[in-house]
Amino acid sequence: MSELLLNLVRPLGVPWPARGLAARAQAIVRPLIFPALILLVWQGAGSFRLVDPVLLPTPTRVLGALYEMLVSGFLNPHLAISFQRVLLGFAGGVAVAVLVGALTGYSRFWRSIIDPTLHALRTIPGLAWIPMFILWLGIDESSKVVLIAKAAFFPTYLNFMSGIARADRKLIEVGEVYRLRGARLVTRVLLPYSLPFLFVGLRQSMGVAWLVVVAAELMGASSGIGYVLLDGEMTGRAQIVMACMIVFALCGKTTDFILARLAHRVLRWQDTADRE
């Protein structure tokens, strides 16, 4: 009864009392049931030759290939170079996005000059840029990094710019009353206000960067997870292709998790229900 009353008067945003171990275990296990079922059916279909194992290798074969590549050290340099490309492209793209987004978000004049052109460029498919980047920058690292940077630019730019442009007028007025103008108003009011928007953009940009690294590594690369994946396709080893897909998924998930944790820490001031 007392617990019922406690729950009824619980203020919004205050976590529920700690649940039992069983309930917490259930919360962890429940999302794993469906993928486990898929893996089981997939494994069964391969083991009983219901599907051609050359076209669809069983999960155990895929994991075996992945384990082998990791243990032999074959994957490490490819993983390192893919990470390097993604991180360099991401850093370059979002750095420019933050600068341009701050400018176009703050100034209507600059928004009217720059924003329409950027939106037009955004609609050009990413793959259409590949020949141009190869022509301009060659087939070495710079063309790959620039392709990733270009893709990472837009999500951060759009979110950050709209965060700054839509900043609360009432808070801006407080800044104005205390004589904050130009760069000072941006750094002390607009930038912190738009941090939640910025983090949404950063997470999207990171996701896009991992998507594009595959395309970038198809541009005459001789290293990187994308190259290993392509090599697996050329040599008819589907288990390698699928192992590389798992590596991409894990890399993307890890970097997104890091950004999400960082956002949670930086945006601690937000007065939200915090349902994440």
Added chain:
Amino acid sequence: MIEIHGLVKKFGDFAALGPLGLSFGNERILTVIGASGCGKSTLLRLLAGLETPTRGQITLDGERIDGPHRRISVAFQEPRLMPWLSVAANVELAIWDWPAEARRAAVEAVLRKVSLTAFAQALPKQLSGGMAQRVGLARALVGNPRLLLLDEPFSALDPLTRVRMQDHLLEIVGDDGPNVLLITHDIEEAIVLSDRIVVLDGPPARVRRDLRIDLPRPRGRASAAFQEIKELLLADLLPDRIDAAHTVAA
């Protein structure tokens, strides 16, 4: 002295204020009351430098006001705290251009004044409505302004907190505090706090009545003099109500 000469504010074809003339500075608290939309807040925004007059001018001790001024500060209807800054950092924002040591000392002193020293490092989301409003007031006071503009600062508070905040304001302003221009809807609040009450008509906002309040402090709301002033102001703000009452009596 704060002097307003022939002040006019238009938004497109809509005349929001004026021509309006007013001069004050001898009284500690001047309250401006008027019906909703009569142009009170426009007057406050012009004094704060958040709007530019269409015609006329405002001077503070002879200096023309044509934008936000370091000797004029504002506490708004809502606390308007930066949610990412602590209480102390929110207050410090008003004096960002002071040397660091002076900033720290001024923030400490003003937080003591509003009894929030223990919450200096708290985030706005951790404060109650009354506490947040006190932080807003502290931010407005920390730079030792010559003129403090209060835009219905207690209207969102519950009645008990409002009375407490009114007492608090009188304590803070004291004899050596800034001149205060208070905008409010609350007639009793105006009589309790003010040395002078200006009733605005509008739009466009014009002075309907300019009344000096000489009642001794603390002011009991039940006194005959208090009630007399209240009726007088009610008659200004709700002329239809008084006419109706007179018609019935006749």
